[in-house]
Amino acid sequence: MIGKLKGIVDSSGSDWVILDVHGVGYQVQCSARTLRDLPQAGAAATLFVETVFREDQIRLIGFMSEAERDWYRLLVTVQGVGSKVALAVLGTLSAAEFASAIAHQDKAMIARAPGVGPKVAARICAELKDRAPAFSEAGLGLARLPQAGAEALPLPASDAVSALVNLGYQQAQASAAVAAAIQAAGDHADTAQLIRLGLKELAR
Missing domain, CATH: 1.10.8 (Helicase, Ruva Protein; domain 3)
Incomplete structure (x- = not known):
């Protein structure tokens, strides 16, 4: 299982980047936010990776931080939320904004993501409100501050x-x-x- 890649940005598309790691090009699926934050082709970059196994393929999904990857892992445990929806949420909201939305049960903020309707947003808030703070130190700190x-x-x-x-x-x-x-x-x-x-x- 691949958990982290450190290499040179080779090329990118609408939802993917190829990272050259010692001559091997890894195609990694990313959110729109991650793609925006990556440096230009030829520059060094590090991605934290979630390896997704399917019957017919293995996909690598990349994130700029471990906290963002942790949120992704939580999001895909929510009923009705697959990889596409999780990446849409994380492409629309930063880790800080998403932590704040969960802390405040702000369904409208989460529903800003493409493909996320009010019912799915409400389900995300409800299912993650008690699980997210214990999942990552970064998420805990960001979620706790607005409530204080x-x-x-x-x-x-x-x-x-x-x-x-x-x-x-x-x-x-x-x-x-x-x-x-x-x-x-x-x-x-x-x-x-x-x-x-x-x-x-x-x-x-």
Whole structure:
């Protein structure tokens, strides 16, 4: 089973990339977000891989982070959610946004993904609400921050969330972005740094 590939981007299509690993080209299926985040052809890249076995084929599905791969593994356990729908969700929402949507049971946010109707979105929220936090450290941190409430956050984080909300972002979006910023910059980051990193996350 292949769990990780590190090589050179050879070529890509609408939903796949070929990664050259020491002369062997691995075709890896990816979400739209992962394809956008990959470097151009000829540059080095690392993908965390889920190996999917079928009767007639073996498919490799690639992600930019282990957290995103963990969300994929959870998504495909939901009734009615296959690989295509899971990749559509992760191609529409970042790991931070998806964690926030699960934490807030925000069905509308998940339903933004192509091919995901209200019933499927509701099922995803219901089935993952108790399982997701225990699954990945990154998901736990991102999901916990929006629920804590501004008064429970460290002052720089609380101020950063308030600033992003004042700029027009939803509370859930702002909280998830600041959570990602804290992970990137550390617990001692000041408000200005968290706002800057939060805006960068929201622009992804």
